[in-house]
Amino acid sequence: xxxxxxxNAAILIIGNEILSGRTQDKNIAFISNWLNxxxxxxxxxxxxxxxxxxxxxxxxxSLSKKFNYVFTTGGIGPTxxxxxxxxxxxxxxxxxxxxxxxxxxxxxxxxxxNFNDGRKKMAKMPIVxxxxxxxxxxxxxxxxxxxLSLPGVPSILNSMIENCKRYLIKGSKVHSKTVNLFTVESxxxxxxxxxxxxxxxxxxxxxxxFFRLGKIGVSxxxxxxxxxxxxxxxxxxxxxxxxxxxxxxxx
Amino acid sequence: xxxxxxxNAAILIIGNEILSGRTQDKNIAFISNWLNxxxxxxxxxxxxxxxxxxxxxxxxxSLSKKFNYVFTTGGIGPTxxxxxxxxxxxxxxxxxxxxxxxxxxxxxxxxxxNFNDGRKKMAKMPIVxxxxxxxxxxxxxxxxxxxLSLPGVPSILNSMIENCKRYLIKGSKVHSKTVNLFTVESxxxxxxxxxxxxxxxxxxxxxxxFFRLGKIGVSxxxxxxxxxxxxxxxxxxxxxxxxxxxxxxxx
Numbered sequence: 142x143x144x145x146x147x148x149n150a151a152i153l154i155i156g157n158e159i160l161s162g163r164t165q166d167k168n169i170a171f172i173s174n175w176l177n178x179x180x181x182x183x184x185x186x187x188x189x190x191x192x193x194x195x196x197x198x199x200x201x202x203s204l205s206k207k208f209n210y211v212f213t214t215g216g217i218g219p220t221x222x223x224x225x226x227x228x229x230x231x232x233x234x235x236x237x238x239x240x241x242x243x244x245x246x247x248x249x250x251x252x253x254x255n256f257n258d259g260r261k262k263m264a265k266m267p268i269v270x271x272x273x274x275x276x277x278x279x280x281x282x283x284x285x286x287x288x289l290s291l292p293g294v295p296s297i298l299n300s301m302i303e304n305c306k307r308y309l310i311k312g313s314k315v316h317s318k319t320v321n322l323f324t325v326e327s328x329x330x331x332x333x334x335x336x337x338x339x340x341x342x343x344x345x346x347x348x349x350x351f352f353r354l355g356k357i358g359v360s361x362x363x364x365x366x367x368x369x370x371x372x373x374x375x376x377x378x379x380x381x382x383x384x385x386x387x388x389x390x391x392x
Numbered sequence: 393x394x395x396x397x398x399x400n401a402a403i404l405i406i407g408n409e410i411l412s413g414r415t416q417d418k419n420i421a422f423i424s425n426w427l428n429x430x431x432x433x434x435x436x437x438x439x440x441x442x443x444x445x446x447x448x449x450x451x452x453x454s455l456s457k458k459f460n461y462v463f464t465t466g467g468i469g470p471t472x473x474x475x476x477x478x479x480x481x482x483x484x485x486x487x488x489x490x491x492x493x494x495x496x497x498x499x500x501x502x503x504x505x506n507f508n509d510g511r512k513k514m515a516k517m518p519i520v521x522x523x524x525x526x527x528x529x530x531x532x533x534x535x536x537x538x539x540l541s542l543p544g545v546p547s548i549l550n551s552m553i554e555n556c557k558r559y560l561i562k563g564s565k566v567h568s569k570t571v572n573l574f575t576v577e578s579x580x581x582x583x584x585x586x587x588x589x590x591x592x593x594x595x596x597x598x599x600x601x602f603f604r605l606g607k608i609g610v611s612x613x614x615x616x617x618x619x620x621x622x623x624x625x626x627x628x629x630x631x632x633x634x635x636x637x638x639x640x641x642x643x
Contacts, residue, residue: 157598160435162424163568163613164600166417169440173413184411189420189438192598219578220599221585259578294601317414327470327510334472347408347443348471349415350545362414 147366148182148312151204154189155197155225156215156293167295168214175302181312181366182210192216197228205232205287210309215293217266217282219259226266229285235267242272243281250279266290274304284308313366318375320361321390322382326350332381333361336374343370358390398617399433399563402455405440406448406476407466407544418546419465426553432563432617433461443467448479456483456539461560466544468517468533470510477517480536486518493523494532501530517541525555535559564617569626571612572641573633577601583632584612587625594621609641 152172158164169187176182185208190196197216204211216225230237244264248256263280273282273289277300282291289305291298322329326348337346344365351358361378365371382389403423409415420438427433436459441447448467455462467476481488495515499507514531524533524540528551533542540556542549573580577599588597595616602609612629616622633640 154438157596157615158600158613159420160424160438161428161566161568161615162421162435165421169410170413170416173411177412184413185442187405187411187438187440191436192596218599218601220581221588222596222598257578259581262578262581296603315412317412327508327513330471330510330513337472345408345443345473347473348469349409350469352547362409364408364412 146312148180148209148310149185150176150182150210150212151208152184152187153197153200153204153211153213154187154215154293155192155213156189157191157222159189159215160191168291168293168298171295171299172212172214172302177315179306180309181314182309183312183315192222192224194224194228194231197225198232201229201232201288209287211288212305213288213290214298217263217280217290217292219262223262225290226283229288229290230267233267233286235269235285237265238268239264240266240268240270240272240283243283246272246274246279246281271308273301273308275301276304277301315364315366316368316371317362317364318371319363320375320378320382321351322359322361323356323388323390324359324385325357326359329359329361329381329385329387332378332385336377336381339377340365340370340374343367344374346374353390397563399431399460399561400436401427401433401461401463402459403435403438404448404451404455404462404464405438405466405544406443406464407440408442408473410440410466411442419542419544419549422546422550423463423465423553428566430557431560432565433560434563434566443473443475445475445479445482448476449483452480452483452539456537460538462539463556464539464541465549468514468531468541468543470513474513476541477534480539480541481518484518484537486520486536488516489519490515491517491519491521491523491534494534497523497525497530497532522559524552524559526552527555528552566615566617567619567622568613568615569622570614571626571629571633572602573610573612574607574639574641575610575636576608577610580610580612580632580636580638583629583636587628587632590628591616591621591625594618595625597625604641 173184267285270283270285347362349360424435521534521536598613600611
């Protein structure tokens, strides 16, 4: 089997409404799951920042150097607080202006008579960018170097995500295996620690408390690019669980 | 009126389960809302990072320098992947070990006979830290310099948040006023831009599309520490809305 390389990404959420707690973010989990499942790309860092140009520029520069891809969400609409496109142009020192193809798409969508200044603003971006088409509301996202810019509204973002695929190199998918146990974390922490040590190069084991049916439990989640290693961890875990007579919750 | 100063904070979410998209974060919005409402503290940046010691250390160092407070969530339980406490000790180069008061609390809670190594681990932290008491499950959070460490489980975090108050300096609360309009953003973008320019020093105006009752709308959210300025923005906005004959959604 040809070995694929690890490909990673960061997500940069641009928006005062998420930072202030007014709006509950839904894009992080969606993008992260989609990237892993469809492209074998792991999200390694997420940042949420305000609609402030110099802060956006600084984060675009540092994250685009550090990770294979950066996904931005928010700030590409028609209003004054939508400053993602101009900030990315400044971050990369490339020309900002009307993007010919984006302009044509939006003019066709709205009709010449209704294509006002606010709508025209959505055609402004780094002119070197390539478009990420938008099947729900026309206004396209765009990719500038390794930075992919998407809107903040989850339903529109979700409809566009497949159109990012053509710009992404595929990496090795991370598989996961979850075992839900009716016990407390401290009852299996030693065993988990030993198994994690044994497989530390290939498998990440996490343990997360849950509350269900009035009982406390622990979800043990193993993650690895190797299905074989994941199975070995599962077998080791099952042996320990049997020894300790811990019940498994089948869901 | 005595003028309060601006106090800000960052939130550092430590956990592979959030980054991978397996778990939907609920702590960011909760902490951010609570801080503003109860302490007049604004969250200025959020980062989500994996359970990797050197990454935690780097982020603790940079965020604690940049903001008045840093809130961490996750990684303070009994298992091998809970490495927040030791990472913070290393970040600040302070001694990590059993915290006397935390040890006593946990030993009393579990009873001597059941106080196993996993549970004892939750009493290990920077020994200079002060405790953030936990009324739901005993294991305390802690504050080290300006970094407050809380657990990742939302119900437990929520029960502890009031116990952070004693460690925080109060700032000026940000008030907000939302007007929901039955129109599209591009129809009012020019007007919003003008109002924002007029009040740029004191008020942040954001515009967010929504979909309700089968119609598209825009929420215009103004935020300011000054209630007077907020009222002025509201009056200016109402004038423009009347001129354009835009309907308001009363909710």
